[in-house]
Amino acid sequence: MQNSSWIPFFPEQASTFAWQVDLLYFYLIAVSVAFAIPIVAAIFFFIVKYREVEKFATPEEIHGSMVLETVWSIIPFIISMTIFIGGAIVYFNQYTMPKDAMEIYVVGKQWMWKAQHSTGQREINELHVPVGRKIKLTMTTEDVLHDFSIPAFRTKADVVPGRYTYLWFEATKPGRYHLYCAEYCGLNHSGMVGWINVMEQRDFDNWLAGNTSSQTPVEMGKDLFENKLGCASCHAGGANQRGAKLEGIFGKEVKLVGGGSTIVNDDYLRNSILNPAAQVVEGFQPIMPTFKGQVTEEQLNALVAYIKSLTPNAAATTGAPAAPAPMGN
Amino acid sequence: MQTQDAISAGYGGDKPSYLTNGSTLKSWLLTKDHKRIAIMYLISVSVFFFMGGIYAAFIRLELLTPASDLLETATYNKVFTQHGILMIFFFLIPAIPAILGNFLLPLMIGAKDLALPRINLLSLYIYWVGGILTLYALMQGGVDTGWTFYTPYSTTFSNSFVMAVGLGIFINGFSSILTGLNFIVTIHTMRAPGMTWFRLPLFVWAHYATSLVMILGTPVVAITVLLLAIERVTRVGIFDPAIGGDPILFQHLFWFYSHPAVYIMILPGMGVISEVISNFSRKKIFGYEFIAFSSIAIAVFGFLVWGHHMFVSGQSIYAGLVFSFLTMVVAVPSAIKVFNWTATMYKGSISYDTPMLYAIGFLGLFLVGGLTGLFLGSVGLTVHLTDTYFVVAHFHYVMVGGQVIAYLAGIHYWWPKMTGRMYSEFWGKISAMLVFVGFNLTFFPQFILGYQGMPRRYAAYPEEFQVLNIFSTAGASVLGVGLTLPVIYFTHSIIAGKRAGDNPWMLPGLEWRTASPPPTENFEEMPVVTWEAYEFGEENGLDIESARKASGPSVPVQA
Numbered sequence: 019m020q021n022s023s024w025i026p027f028f029p030e031q032a033s034t035f036a037w038q039v040d041l042l043y044f045y046l047i048a049v050s051v052a053f054a055i056p057i058v059a060a061i062f063f064f065i066v067k068y069r070e071v072e073k074f075a076t077p078e079e080i081h082g083s084m085v086l087e088t089v090w091s092i093i094p095f096i097i098s099m100t101i102f103i104g105g106a107i108v109y110f111n112q113y114t115m116p117k118d119a120m121e122i123y124v125v126g127k128q129w130m131w132k133a134q135h136s137t138g139q140r141e142i143n144e145l146h147v148p149v150g151r152k153i154k155l156t157m158t159t160e161d162v163l164h165d166f167s168i169p170a171f172r173t174k175a176d177v178v179p180g181r182y183t184y185l186w187f188e189a190t191k192p193g194r195y196h197l198y199c200a201e202y203c204g205l206n207h208s209g210m211v212g213w214i215n216v217m218e219q220r221d222f223d224n225w226l227a228g229n230t231s232s233q234t235p236v237e238m239g240k241d242l243f244e245n246k247l248g249c250a251s252c253h254a255g256g257a258n259q260r261g262a263k264l265e266g267i268f269g270k271e272v273k274l275v276g277g278g279s280t281i282v283n284d285d286y287l288r289n290s291i292l293n294p295a296a297q298v299v300e301g302f303q304p305i306m307p308t309f310k311g312q313v314t315e316e317q318l319n320a321l322v323a324y325i326k327s328l329t330p331n332a333a334a335t336t337g338a339p340a341a342p343a344p345m346g347n
Numbered sequence: 348m349q350t351q352d353a354i355s356a357g358y359g360g361d362k363p364s365y366l367t368n369g370s371t372l373k374s375w376l377l378t379k380d381h382k383r384i385a386i387m388y389l390i391s392v393s394v395f396f397f398m399g400g401i402y403a404a405f406i407r408l409e410l411l412t413p414a415s416d417l418l419e420t421a422t423y424n425k426v427f428t429q430h431g432i433l434m435i436f437f438f439l440i441p442a443i444p445a446i447l448g449n450f451l452l453p454l455m456i457g458a459k460d461l462a463l464p465r466i467n468l469l470s471l472y473i474y475w476v477g478g479i480l481t482l483y484a485l486m487q488g489g490v491d492t493g494w495t496f497y498t499p500y501s502t503t504f505s506n507s508f509v510m511a512v513g514l515g516i517f518i519n520g521f522s523s524i525l526t527g528l529n530f531i532v533t534i535h536t537m538r539a540p541g542m543t544w545f546r547l548p549l550f551v552w553a554h555y556a557t558s559l560v561m562i563l564g565t566p567v568v569a570i571t572v573l574l575l576a577i578e579r580v581t582r583v584g585i586f587d588p589a590i591g592g593d594p595i596l597f598q599h600l601f602w603f604y605s606h607p608a609v610y611i612m613i614l615p616g617m618g619v620i621s622e623v624i625s626n627f628s629r630k631k632i633f634g635y636e637f638i639a640f641s642s643i644a645i646a647v648f649g650f651l652v653w654g655h656h657m658f659v660s661g662q663s664i665y666a667g668l669v670f671s672f673l674t675m676v677v678a679v680p681s682a683i684k685v686f687n688w689t690a691t692m693y694k695g696s697i698s699y700d701t702p703m704l705y706a707i708g709f710l711g712l713f714l715v716g717g718l719t720g721l722f723l724g725s726v727g728l729t730v731h732l733t734d735t736y737f738v739v740a741h742f743h744y745v746m747v748g749g750q751v752i753a754y755l756a757g758i759h760y761w762w763p764k765m766t767g768r769m770y771s772e773f774w775g776k777i778s779a780m781l782v783f784v785g786f787n788l789t790f791f792p793q794f795i796l797g798y799q800g801m802p803r804r805y806a807a808y809p810e811e812f813q814v815l816n817i818f819s820t821a822g823a824s825v826l827g828v829g830l831t832l833p834v835i836y837f838t839h840s841i842i843a844g845k846r847a848g849d850n851p852w853m854l855p856g857l858e859w860r861t862a863s864p865p866p867t868e869n870f871e872e873m874p875v876v877t878w879e880a881y882e883f884g885e886e887n888g889l890d891i892e893s894a895r896k897a898s899g900p901s902v903p904v905q906a
Contacts, residue, residue: 027795027796027798027799027815028798028799029798029799029800038727039727039728039730039731042725042727042728043722043728043798046718046721046722046725046728049718049721050718050719050721053714053718054714054715054718057685057686057689057710057714058711058714060689061689061692061707061710061711064689064692064693064695064697065692065697065699065707068628068692068693068694068695068696068697069696069697069698069699070629070696070697070698070699071696072696073894073895073898074629074852074853074883074889074891074894074895075629075696076629076696076883076884076885076891077628077629077630077694077695077696077883078694079630079631079882080630080631080633080693080694081631081633081635082633082634082635082636082637082687082690083633083634086634086686086690087634087637087683087687090682090683090686091679091682091683094678094679094682094683095676095679098675098676098678098679098721099675101675101721101724101725102671102672102675102724102725104725104727105671105724105725105726105727105728105729106668106671106726106727107727108726108727108728108730109658109664109667109668109671109726109727109730110664110727111727112727112730113664113667113730114664128504161499161504162497162499162500162503162504163497163499163500163594165659165734167734167800167802169731169735169799169800170800172730172731173730173731174659174730174731174733174734175659175661176659176660176661178588178594178595178660178661179499179588179589179594180588180589180593180594181588181661183661196800196809198800198802199802200733200734200735200802200803201497201734202492202493202495202497202500202803202804203500204424204491204500204504204505205420205421205424205491206420207424207804207805207806208415208420208802208804208805208806208807208808209420209807211809293591
């Protein structure tokens with residue numbers, strides 16, 4: 019099951035859940051064949067054996083059979099439940115984000131993929147990742163829906179404007195794998211493609227070293243927070259500040275004005291920057307101006323990364339290391 | 348001609364048929380006769396089908412090579428969008444209900460017409476207005492959003508005629524709603540004496556289920572289009588995240604209609620197949636009640652599975668699991684139908700006439716379409732498969748392999764009733780086989796392409812996908828020939844086809860117990876039904892002896 023390269027027209031298996039998806043696929047093919055062969059055989063047998071020998075004959079009536087109806091309702095139901103359960107298990111693996119992943123930000127726009135590593139390196143339509151490490155992508159888009167799809171990893175996820183969606187994978191062998199946009203996004207949709215470059219850890223470290231970048235997302239977020247956008251004037255953390263203290267807030271549950279509560283996560287931070295009056299934390303006034311239209315998606319990612327970094331154990335809460343990830347050995 | 352007259356002696360009478368009862372344009376355009384309205388639908392729907400087919404031909408030609416060369420990318424995007432819109436809204440949805448349903452429903456239940464004949468004519472006019480508006484928008488420059496109109500691309504980014512096409516679809520929706528309403532009222536109130544619910548042909552049950560979906564589902568797509576318009580005009584944030592809307596909400600609303608719409612497209616086809624298999628096996632349908640209620644079950648469960656189009660759209664994984672479970676449940680009634688159809692042929696007297704060939708083809712193709720639906724309902728697998736050619740292949744197996752083939756089976760089956768003429772059996776069989784072979788060659792390779800990861804809606808693709816795309820395009824040309832042949836031999840049959848007689852296959856349904864073509868009021872006198880559905884013996888008033896004599900020596904029908 020781990021190696022299927024001998025099958026013609028079969029995609030490469032290059033992630034930890036590729037074999038699970040393929041196993042499910044082969045199970046379904048087996049079920050389909052097991053269903054189709056008896057039915058097709060019966061049809062052919064009947065149309066030959068019971069072909070018309072006398073015009074306008076009146077064969078004996080058969081009304082039906084409760085036993086048969088019950089059998090051929092229950093058996094398909096049971097089989098379909100096995101398919102459901104198998105699919106559900108694989109789906110859980112694909113879409114439950116791991117706690118200890120290396121985080122990369124992805125921003126889609128018509129018609130390119132922009133990625134930024136937590137160490138600051140930026141890429142367009144290419145993504146370099148180490149083999150054997152869990153990678154978590156935090157994704158959004160500047161314009162329309164896109165979909166980050168890597169067939170060799172057997173996974174994909176839509177990228178939705180105005181919110182974050184997530185995708186994770188762990189590549190199992192070095193190589194270059196197709197990246198497609200799989201959600202129609204307009205004129206050059208079929209040109210919104212790229213490559214995932216899976217490298218040995220050592221090669222990846224070299225690649226990182228050779229692509230020195232100006233700022234990591236956290237550094238860029240700090241700069242925006244303290245200097246460019248002036249967030250610090252209200253959120254610096256003193257006792258009588260007008261804005262909420264942000265240190266240690268990530269992953270906590272906060273009470274909201276007007277009742278209710280919410281968990282502070284990436285989406286909440288993002289919405290609080292763009293639409294601050296929507297969910298105000300209890301004890302504060304809705305006085306924060308909106309930053310919609312003033313910050314790019316990349317700046318938003320950086321701000322969120324910086325605010326997360328103010329909570330020391332944020333990585334444990336979300337699985338997202340906010341500070342530069344350790345480079346391994 | 349002598350023998351033909353003998354066959355038709357029973358019902359013909361001296362009444363003019365619905366075709367000859369008035370020949371002016373006005374007598375057609377202002378008719379209240381369901382049969383004339385059906386014929387006008389037949390012509391209009393066929394026009395849309397062939398336009399959609401021309402778009403399909405351009406898609407396949409473009410995809411012959413990896414690069415975007417025959418068509419510019421912008422043109423390709425419009426071509427696949429318009430292929431989808433014309434085929435789905437103007438062909439697949441109306442084809443069987445508005446043509447065959449309209450023509451046959453009153454005949455099958457022994458009624459003079461539908462319950463609301465003026466509303467029926469209104470449905471046709473609404474269909475024309477919606478269709479002409481859509482065509483106008485396509486002529487003006489077209490639309491490039493995909494038939495799914497996903498926001499925010501369709502609301503903010505696309506510079507094409509989105510609102511005009513949306514309005515065309517909005518208007519057209521009312522045609523569906525009125526047709527569905529008309530059918531439900533007709534089935535409840537217009538049945539002939541003795542025509543109890545469980546004596547109804549299964550074609551009628553299927554249309555009853557379809558009508559329920561039409562009147563409950565179609566308003567939702569109308570609401571959705573209206574919300575799009577409100578957002579574009581007033582800038583109130585509904586779907587566009589830039590002004591506070593939610594693009595996923597659009598997908599929920601869109602699929603809440605468009606998934607049940609799949610059943611609007613396939614249920615009437617299942618009704619046709621039940622008729623053809625039973626009648627051409629001369630066997631009572633196996634498990635009548637199970638087929639009837641499975642149609643209703645599909646119509647009901649069909650409203651609960653829309654989220655399976657959105658497994659990767661960012662909806663919660665628990666929602667994904669619920670929709671996956673319900674999708675598996677809805678597969679069961681479809682499986683029940685396939686088993687019952689197969690069992691119906693057991694110990695029958697099966698003839699290989701063209702409608703039956705199409706129906707057997709349907710069984711094979713629908714089997715593949717249904718089973719691959721399980722692949723896509725299994726959520727862990729569909730993360731890999733969704734938005735690839737696997738999905739394209741799957742829904743073409745259901746929509747073309749299912750509905751279009753069933754429609755062709757139905758048109759061939761009832762053509763003698765509609766026109767009073769026979770078509771060439773030889774060319775009918777050739778066409779059925781070309782369609783079957785061409786269809787499989789076109790779409791089976793797309794399953795493999797999809798598993799390899801080729802995304803949908805790509806004007807250009809990596810070179811490793813070319814071989815299978817060449818197979819697909821080759822198959823499409825065979826399919827194109829197979830679908831064009833009927834136009835030729837049907838046209839020929841109208842002009843020079845031999846007379847069919849009232850009941851060329853000696854079948855018991857009420858539609859076969861009147862003249863071919865039927866008179867305007869359908870029956871000379873109100874029929875009284877004393878027999879169950881699908882009873883083929885002489886005791887049910889079929890003059891089989893004389894029909895046998897008239898049709899010559901009894902040998903298996905050969906091409």
